[in-house]
Amino acid sequence: MTLPTALWTDIALGSLACIILLSESLLGPRLRKAIVFHGAWIGLVLIGILTVCTAPESEQAIGNYLIRPWTIPFRLCFCIAGALSVLLSRNLLSGTGHTHRRGLLVSGGVHIFLIICSTLGMFVVTGAQDLITFLVGIELATIPLYVQAAMLRDDFSSEASAKYLIIGSLSTAFTVFGISYLYGAGNSVHFDTLAQTLTADKHFAWVGVIFVLAGIGFKLSAAPFHMWAPDIYDGAPPPVTAYIASSSKAAGLAGLILLVYGPFQQLGADLENIFMFLAIISMTIGNLGALRQKRFNRFMAWSSVAQIGFVLMALTGGDLAIPSIAFYLLVYIIGNFIAFFVVNCLASNRPETFSNMRGLSKQSPLLALCLLISMFSLAGIPPLGGFFGKFELFLAAAQPGHEHFYLILFAAINAVVSLYYYMIVVKDIYITEPTHADNSTCPAIAILPSQRLTLVVLVIAIIVLGVWPAAHSWIFTLAGS
Amino acid sequence: MFFDFVPLIAAVSDVTSATQNKTLETAMDTTGPIISENVHHFLPLTILVCLALLVPVSMLLISWFAGKYARVNRDLSDQSKEKHEPFECGIQTAATVGQADERFSVKFYIIGMLFLVFDLEVAFLYPFVIRFKYAEGWDLLWVLLAFLVLLEAGYLYLFRKGALDWEKEV
Amino acid sequence: MEATLTTDILFYLFSAAILGCGLMAVTVKNLLHSAIALMGCLFGTAGLFLLLDHEFVALMQILVYIGGVVIFIIYAVLLTTHLGTRYLPASTLKYISGVTLAAIVLGLVLHIDPQATHTAVNPDRTATTIDAIGYRLLDGSTNGFLIPFEVISVLLLSAMIGAATIAKHQKPGATNDEDETGGSAS
Numbered sequence: 001m002t003l004p005t006a007l008w009t010d011i012a013l014g015s016l017a018c019i020i021l022l023s024e025s026l027l028g029p030r031l032r033k034a035i036v037f038h039g040a041w042i043g044l045v046l047i048g049i050l051t052v053c054t055a056p057e058s059e060q061a062i063g064n065y066l067i068r069p070w071t072i073p074f075r076l077c078f079c080i081a082g083a084l085s086v087l088l089s090r091n092l093l094s095g096t097g098h099t100h101r102r103g104l105l106v107s108g109g110v111h112i113f114l115i116i117c118s119t120l121g122m123f124v125v126t127g128a129q130d131l132i133t134f135l136v137g138i139e140l141a142t143i144p145l146y147v148q149a150a151m152l153r154d155d156f157s158s159e160a161s162a163k164y165l166i167i168g169s170l171s172t173a174f175t176v177f178g179i180s181y182l183y184g185a186g187n188s189v190h191f192d193t194l195a196q197t198l199t200a201d202k203h204f205a206w207v208g209v210i211f212v213l214a215g216i217g218f219k220l221s222a223a224p225f226h227m228w229a230p231d232i233y234d235g236a237p238p239p240v241t242a243y244i245a246s247s248s249k250a251a252g253l254a255g256l257i258l259l260v261y262g263p264f265q266q267l268g269a270d271l272e273n274i275f276m277f278l279a280i281i282s283m284t285i286g287n288l289g290a291l292r293q294k295r296f297n298r299f300m301a302w303s304s305v306a307q308i309g310f311v312l313m314a315l316t317g318g319d320l321a322i323p324s325i326a327f328y329l330l331v332y333i334i335g336n337f338i339a340f341f342v343v344n345c346l347a348s349n350r351p352e353t354f355s356n357m358r359g360l361s362k363q364s365p366l367l368a369l370c371l372l373i374s375m376f377s378l379a380g381i382p383p384l385g386g387f388f389g390k391f392e393l394f395l396a397a398a399q400p401g402h403e404h405f406y407l408i409l410f411a412a413i414n415a416v417v418s419l420y421y422y423m424i425v426v427k428d429i430y431i432t433e434p435t436h437a438d439n440s441t442c443p444a445i446a447i448l449p450s451q452r453l454t455l456v457v458l459v460i461a462i463i464v465l466g467v468w469p470a471a472h473s474w475i476f477t478l479a480g481s
Numbered sequence: 482m483f484f485d486f487v488p489l490i491a492a493v494s495d496v497t498s499a500t501q502n503k504t505l506e507t508a509m510d511t512t513g514p515i516i517s518e519n520v521h522h523f524l525p526l527t528i529l530v531c532l533a534l535l536v537p538v539s540m541l542l543i544s545w546f547a548g549k550y551a552r553v554n555r556d557l558s559d560q561s562k563e564k565h566e567p568f569e570c571g572i573q574t575a576a577t578v579g580q581a582d583e584r585f586s587v588k589f590y591i592i593g594m595l596f597l598v599f600d601l602e603v604a605f606l607y608p609f610v611i612r613f614k615y616a617e618g619w620d621l622l623w624v625l626l627a628f629l630v631l632l633e634a635g636y637l638y639l640f641r642k643g644a645l646d647w648e649k650e651v
Numbered sequence: 652m653e654a655t656l657t658t659d660i661l662f663y664l665f666s667a668a669i670l671g672c673g674l675m676a677v678t679v680k681n682l683l684h685s686a687i688a689l690m691g692c693l694f695g696t697a698g699l700f701l702l703l704d705h706e707f708v709a710l711m712q713i714l715v716y717i718g719g720v721v722i723f724i725i726y727a728v729l730l731t732t733h734l735g736t737r738y739l740p741a742s743t744l745k746y747i748s749g750v751t752l753a754a755i756v757l758g759l760v761l762h763i764d765p766q767a768t769h770t771a772v773n774p775d776r777t778a779t780t781i782d783a784i785g786y787r788l789l790d791g792s793t794n795g796f797l798i799p800f801e802v803i804s805v806l807l808l809s810a811m812i813g814a815a816t817i818a819k820h821q822k823p824g825a826t827n828d829e830d831e832t833g834g835s836a837s
Binding site: 014017021061062063064065106107110113114117118120121124127129130132133136137139140143144146147148150151161190203204206207 | 759760762790791792793794795796797798799801802805806808810812813814816817
């Protein structure tokens with residue numbers, strides 16, 4: 001059996017998971033900790049590089065598994081988010097001499113192992129060529145997250161895990177129900193066959209389409225399906241929150257694109273209307289929710305709902321949609337991780353409320369600057385990566401044949417609204433003077449050297465993605481445009 | 482009527498062996514006999530299921546009626562009162578005395594979970610075993626090994642962490 | 652399917668069992684009883700699978716769902732303090748919204764169903780034997796499901812490790828135990 005080169009990454013991920021688990025169970029405590037942590041993030045970075053190196057020129061099929069060129073930037077995103085999540089969990093692992101307000105992770109090795117499993121699931125989603133593989137991939141991408149959300153010993157963590165499990169099971173049930181209807185309407189689970197048999201005049205197919213979209217909507221936390229996000233973002237351990245916010249969304253989007261340009265391709269204009277609706281209410285509800293938050297993680301959850309709205313807007317567009325979403329996701333993941341790295345440092349000795357972030361610029365200029373750049377990027381202020389990400393999304397929605405100018409106008413208004421609440425964060429860290437009560441409860445902020453280095457690298461990356469056109473066009477070439 | 486069991490079971494196993502004798506050709510074009518056409522094959526099974534439901538239900542009902550009779554004649558001496566107590570090998574356990582919704586140890590949960598996972602594994606191995614008959618070359622073995630090695634790595638992990646150690650405090 | 656009187660009767664019998672047990676599972680106040688009702692519901696589903704000539708799926712429905720998942724749910728109920736006897740009343744508003752939502756979904760499905768019954772059922776549908784399932788599950792060609800088969804082992808592995816890790820590290824005296832991760836894996 002000869003294996004095509006594009007499959008190497010998936011096999012490498014599976015092997016990495018196996019190696020982590022074996023070293024967790026067989027090695028002595030000191031060696032184990034070093035190998036599990038460093039092995040995992042280095043391994044994920046290497047797999048990311050391997051993904052780009054083995055990127056196929058055209059679609060490469062291995063049985064019913066199909067490596068599509070456009071999924072390569074998405075796969076890169078999963079690897080980057082996985083590696084960053086491992087690095088972010090550094091101060092929650094035992095044996096680093098570090099303490100955290102919420103205690104340490106129940107089992108660091110299992111946590112890291114589950115990150116890799118989840119990443120493998122996302123890879124499988126992008127390679128799916130039939131609904132069964134698709135479902136298995138989505139399940140593998142989310143089930144480890146339920147466990148990871150419960151990895152801290154406090155009640156918030158358990159609560160977040162329980163809620164995530166119930167909502168996640170519900171969304172899976174929706175997806176499975178929808179898949180059964182798609183199978184009934186299309187007589188096949190294979191994407192190629194479904195692409196021909198699912199036509200817009202088949203009412204039966206629409207039940208399936210709507211239920212599958214609802215199931216994926218939960219994973220994306222797009223607007224009518226977003227209610228779980230704030231509680232889970234707040235309760236889950238910080239690295240898991242960051243992972244859910246970035247990678248899980250990216251996987252959902254990759255799955256959505258896969259379906260829209262695969263089995264649903266004949267549904268065309270009606271599908272565009274659905275995305276338009278989702279985009280509009282996601283942006284509005286996300287923005288309204290984010291305006292009145294007091295806790296940082298809840299704020300990030302609502303802002304992510306709004307961000308998903310912008311991405312869904314691009315999906316109403318034509319061919320430019322895929323590369324622009326891929327680029328936006330990369331920028332969004334990096335921007336998100338900068339924010340979560342900073343807040344994770346803060347959260348190690350105080351609750352992550354906005355009032356506790358006042359005066360951050362004086363306590364730690366580096367962290368304040370990083371958070372500033374992250375907020376600017378998420379808000380879409382040039383010359384950072386976030387600006388070009390959003391710009392491309394608008395451009396995709398305005399493509400000839402898909403001119404949704406009202407939608408774009410609406411999105412532009414929402415972008416301005418979002419600017420307001422991102423600036424509130426900046427105001428809190430730079431301008432608002434901490435009250436006496438805030439100040440007395442704030443001990444010094446400790447940053448681990450590895451996390452400081454990662455932060456610097458991420459900030460450089462987000463600036464480079466904004467100002468260096470080659471980086472931008474490289475992602476576009478990868479996505480096959 | 483209970484004597485009907487023996488031919489029933491024979492009929493059920495007849496159906497099973499009929500499916501097992503399928504050749505590779507029919508397996509390949511994913512067809513087989515339509516069972517619903519001759520649904521009478523499954524009639525024995527249906528009757529068997531009904532009987533299986535009937536036996537415990539009738540046992541419960543009989544004991545209920547008999548118990549009613551016993552409860553009526555409760556004005557007896559202390560000695561025969563003992564007869565009405567639940568009995569389990571002469572020891573009073575949680576199963577015989579007290580509420581049925583006793584809290585279980587979390588150990589049962591882990592064992593139950595492991596059972597479920599390996600139960601599912603068997604569910605996937607069963608079609609594999611059937612398929613294995615027609616295998617050519619080593620490919621299928623690697624497929625199985627990849628499947629099993631991952632799961633056994635998990636088993637090894639749990640073993641090393643003492644998840645299967647009943648005595649160990651969890 | 653070749654509709655005979657027997658299959659029709661059996662179909663309605665099983666459907667009634669599914670509906671009745673399903674309603675019982677969500678309305679009965681004792682959680683243990685609703686778990687038992689769920690069991691009946693799954694038995695009915697297995698019967699329907701059998702009617703559709705999918706004997707393997709029916710077998711697995713009984714082996715995995717009734718033999719595994721429901722038993723596991725009962726464990727989870729018994730693990731918690733008297734969750735089996737504590738009544739969890741739902742407010743009238745929740746009842747109304749739940750019933751309305753169910754009615755909307757039912758209406759949607761009923762509205763769409765009559766227009767599409769002729770396309771919904773594959774005329775070429777034939778019985779699926781265990782041989783056929785085994786063949787397609789392990790087939791490396793475009794028609795097979797080799798990759799998901801392998802990925803499922805990772806899925807099972809992560810569910811197993813995750814659930815054991817959480818269950819093993821309970822806080823002393825913790826009362827809330829909600830992580831049935833293994834259950835959702837199936």
